[in-house]
Amino acid sequence: MNYTEPSDLPAPGSPDDPREFEREIDLDASQNASPHAATLEQIHASESVGALVRADRVVAGYFPGVNILNGCDLYAKDGELVGIIGPNGAGKSTLLKALFGLVRVNEGSVLLRDEDITNLRADQLVRRGVGFVPQNNNVFPSLTIEENLQMGAFQEPKKFTERFDKVADLFPTLGQRRKQRAGSLSGGERQMVAMGRALMMEPSVLLLDEPSAGLSPALQDEVFVRVKGINATGVTVIIVEQNARRCLQIVDRGYVLDQGRNAYTGTGRSLANDPKVIELYLGTLARA
Numbered sequence: 548m549n550y551t552e553p554s555d556l557p558a559p560g561s562p563d564d565p566r567e568f569e570r571e572i573d574l575d576a577s578q579n580a581s582p583h584a585a586t587l588e589q590i591h592a593s594e595s596v597g598a599l600v601r602a603d604r605v606v607a608g609y610f611p612g613v614n615i616l617n618g619c620d621l622y623a624k625d626g627e628l629v630g631i632i633g634p635n636g637a638g639k640s641t642l643l644k645a646l647f648g649l650v651r652v653n654e655g656s657v658l659l660r661d662e663d664i665t666n667l668r669a670d671q672l673v674r675r676g677v678g679f680v681p682q683n684n685n686v687f688p689s690l691t692i693e694e695n696l697q698m699g700a701f702q703e704p705k706k707f708t709e710r711f712d713k714v715a716d717l718f719p720t721l722g723q724r725r726k727q728r729a730g731s732l733s734g735g736e737r738q739m740v741a742m743g744r745a746l747m748m749e750p751s752v753l754l755l756d757e758p759s760a761g762l763s764p765a766l767q768d769e770v771f772v773r774v775k776g777i778n779a780t781g782v783t784v785i786i787v788e789q790n791a792r793r794c795l796q797i798v799d800r801g802y803v804l805d806q807g808r809n810a811y812t813g814t815g816r817s818l819a820n821d822p823k824v825i826e827l828y829l830g831t832l833a834r835a
């Protein structure tokens with residue numbers, strides 16, 4: 548039925564009244580609502596003091612006038628392992644890209660140790676200690692492992708040998724197979740090359756976009772163990788994951804992102820046990 552003419556509208560309160568329908572939707576939304584946006588903002592403001600990296604009220608998108616992120620807050624303290632989960636298309640990758648200068652931040656700010664790094668170029672961010680591993684195409688397949696890691700250290704070539712040895716300590720396979728082409732490696736090994744490449748600049752914060760995607764369960768587990776290992780060396784890690792349950796098991800804190808906004812935040816354990824988070828985000832994601 549078309550309700551464009553006011554005279555077409557059913558009487559207020561009748562079952563056909565679209566206003567009733569809207570009211571129902573609203574009611575539904577409030578029942579399923581994440582903590583009130585104002586509460587999330589307060590949590591962010593009070594907890595994020597002294598953070599190593601922080602995004603405040605970030606509004607960002609790929610095209611002018613079309614924002615994908617609509618005011619996201621996020622912080623990570625020195626040494627923290629922070630996870631970002633949420634449905635497909637929620638804006639998780641976009642948030643990581645906004646932190647790494649790969650998508651235009653139109654409002655809000657990104658700070659690293661209180662320096663405003665909003666919209667700096669990726670190479671400037673790498674120099675400042677931000678490392679980024681994109682989800683796809685994150686290795687040069689025709690180059691060897693060693694050459695891939697050289698690319699990671701291109702800003703400080705003299706440090707190559709020392710850094711390579713450190714990365715090989717963390718990922719022995721990379722050292723053993725240094726002359727092997729990255730294209731001939733398994734998906735799991737390639738993820739290690741990608742992480743190793745980002746570690747060559749000794750970042751203080753590492754941004755990882757779905758490192759376990761496309762891997763077998765056993766290899767996914769290995770990736771999570773490796774990520775824990777990287778974090779244990781003192782590198783702050785912000786990880787986006789589709790494997791939400793597993794992610795919440797390993798992180799100190801997590802964020803649930805939905806439609807470009809913060810929906811929930813808390814410790815990994817509290818999120819994993821929150822009935823609303825389970826109902827809304829872990830059930831379907833776990834099956835996906």
Ligand SMILES: Nc1ncnc2c1ncn2[C@@H]1O[C@H](COP(=O)(O)OP(=O)(O)O)[C@@H](O)[C@H]1O
Binds near residue numbers: 635637642
């Ligand atoms: N390069 C791009 N150009 C234009 N729109 C994009 C681009 N990448 C992602 N988007 C859009 O941004 C929204 C969020 O995507 P994304 O951040 O990739 O979500 P997630 O990582 O949570 O699955 C989606 O609607 C997607 O279509």
Ligand SMILES: [Mg+2]
Binds near residue numbers: 640682
């Ligand atoms: Mg993504």
